[in-house]
Amino acid sequence: MMFLKKSGLKGSDIDLIIFACQYPEFTVPSQACIIHNHIHGKKKCITFDLNVNCLGMLRGLDIANRYFNDRNGEVKYVLLIGSDYMSVHTLQDDAITFANFGDGACALILEYIDDVNTGVIGCSDRTITEEVYGCMFPICGFSNISDNSGDSTKTSWTNPNTTAIVECMKEALDDILDKHHLSIDDIDWMCASQFTYSLFEQSRKRCNIPKEKGIYIGNKYGYTGTSSPFFAYTQGVLDKKIKPGDLVFFTSVGVGHTISSMLVRV
Numbered sequence: 365m366m367f368l369k370k371s372g373l374k375g376s377d378i379d380l381i382i383f384a385c386q387y388p389e390f391t392v393p394s395q396a397c398i399i400h401n402h403i404h405g406k407k408k409c410i411t412f413d414l415n416v417n418c419l420g421m422l423r424g425l426d427i428a429n430r431y432f433n434d435r436n437g438e439v440k441y442v443l444l445i446g447s448d449y450m451s452v453h454t455l456q457d458d459a460i461t462f463a464n465f466g467d468g469a470c471a472l473i474l475e476y477i478d479d480v481n482t483g484v485i486g487c488s489d490r491t492i493t494e495e496v497y498g499c500m501f502p503i504c505g506f507s508n509i510s511d512n513s514g515d516s517t518k519t520s521w522t523n524p525n526t527t528a529i530v531e532c533m534k535e536a537l538d539d540i541l542d543k544h545h546l547s548i549d550d551i552d553w554m555c556a557s558q559f560t561y562s563l564f565e566q567s568r569k570r571c572n573i574p575k576e577k578g579i580y581i582g583n584k585y586g587y588t589g590t591s592s593p594f595f596a597y598t599q600g601v602l603d604k605k606i607k608p609g610d611l612v613f614f615t616s617v618g619v620g621h622t623i624s625s626m627l628v629r630v
Contacts, residue, residue: 365403367471375403379439380410384420384446384590419618420590421446429484432476442474446591466586470594485627488539490532492621498524499619530567533615536625537571548572552610557617558582558592
């Protein structure tokens with residue numbers, strides 16, 4: 365596993381495995397248990413899958429941070445994976461999903477450090493559900509999937525109200541800035557949902573983030589769903605833009621819609 369090789373850790377070092385996914389290969393067993401088996405994880409390890417649709421990996425980071433804080437150092441290393449194999453589940457005549465969705469996986473190893481100025485600084489959330497049925501998978505519902513085939517087992521998406529989503533991203537960011545006595549100028553980079561370039565630019569402008577601080581890579585990989593903000597983060601690190609000590613603004617949205625904004629000192 366490349367993530368273990370790059371970190372210098374063994375599978376037995378991992379205390380918590382979180383697997384964020386909305387199109388899992390299996391619902392039973394969990395993907396986290398499968399990963400645990402493949403890395404030869406230890407017995408005293410917490411494992412679970414997480415589905416918050418496209419917000420899953422960012423929510424996983426929030427949960428990992430809470431484990432760090434609540435377990436007083438008992439959880440030292442967390443393996444956080446976001447992975448979606450979406451393209452095969454889209455309708456070929458659907459302009460949003462078929463044309464836009466890409467397939468990808470991202471893995472992060474998080475280490476507990478007893479320093480309040482490093483890691484997740486703050487997180488805030490919003491939920492607006494007026495368009496809760498705008499995107500569904502499978503369209504027929506799992507209770508009917510054994511009696512259906514073809515298009516009814518795939519996914520499609522009506523045009524979401526991005527204006528309302530972006531406003532929630534801005535409100536959530538303002539919550540964090542106010543609580544921690546920070547300003548927009550303190551933010552070094554923005555790694556947001558890579559759903560579309562228009563949504564990225566809409567959110568960047570509404571949050572008053574300068575263009576040179578926004579990292580957009582959706583044109584390179586397509587929209588990878590739950591992992592998309594972290595694809596942007598990884599690209600920023602590889603390009604030697606994001607450096608230790610930088611304050612990174614993450615924000616994304618899950619279908620339904622549930623929105624989260626987070627500030628992380630890397």
